[in-house]
């Protein structure tokens with residue numbers, strides 16, 4: 001059996017499949033559930049300084065099997081309420097990464113410090129939500145701002161920082177390099193792609209917010225291209241995310257340069273049972289093509305020398 005254990009930014013993972021932020025991961029019980037279903041680690045819903053209700057419905061639209069369009073509006077209970085949820089997931093033994101979003105470097109630093117206090121193994125900075133005014137892509141599209149945010153957080157926390165990069169930019173590799181300069185221990189890519197659906201009968205966008213973010217199989221080639229470019233631009237580990245529905249999809253990301261992957265929409269479609277299937281599929285595939293350790297495959301599709 002191939003060895004799927006990997007180390008990302010100093011964090012040992014029993015397998016490379018992390019629960020992606022925002023899907024299944026708000027409550028401590030759901031984080032613990034993903035862990036006991038076999039996730040290599042779990043990432044919390046992005047948490048902000050204050051509670052936010054999110055946008056009114058409709059906030060999510062399904063496109064058959066190839067994707068989801070969502071504009072949830074970063075609903076979350078706020079950092080003051082959240083430590084109890086992390087405590088539940090920690091009790092279950094889960095490796096937890098705390099995701100946070102904020103409007104500027106100072107707020108990110110304060111929030112990250114509070115998140116670190118909950119006992120998470122690492123912090124993922126949401127620099128990439130495409131549909132929340134004042135957050136996400138709006139603060140994560142300029143390399144100088146990304147570097148300043150990561151540096152400010154670095155000065156406040158000792159756990160590894162993972163910068164989650166947006167695909168809604170002409171140069172994701174420049175954003176990743178900026179995060180590395182600021183002190184990030186890893187980068188994850190990608191968040192959702194800005195997207196729109198129109199209801200022609202109602203003559204208006206399907207989602208209440210109008211613009212949303214596309215996830216799922218439809219965005220896998222975009223995620224792969226971002227990971228490929230980022231891998232060539234940075235020396236910190238890359239975590240791939242976007243449309244991973246099978247063990248084969250995960251291995252494509254690994255060969256493009258990812259050391260680990262995050263899984264979102266596949267769970268929305270099929271539940272947390274996917275972790276078991278993904279791990280099995282990846283292991284069988286590695287055995288079949290003669291790779292003994294997943295780590296050997298990282299970046300394997302890049303030209304050598």
Ligand SMILES: Cc1cc2nc3c(=O)[nH]c(=O)nc-3n(C[C@H](O)[C@H](O)[C@H](O)COP(=O)(O)O)c2cc1C
Nearest residue numbers: 020021022046126190191215216242243263264265
């Ligand atoms: C309903 C929904 C909510 C999401 N919420 C968050 C979030 O709170 N923070 C974040 O960083 N990403 C969030 N994402 C983005 C996912 O973590 C992931 O980057 C994206 O969906 C691509 O992966 P996938 O194709 O496997 O879903 C959300 C995605 C969906 C579909």
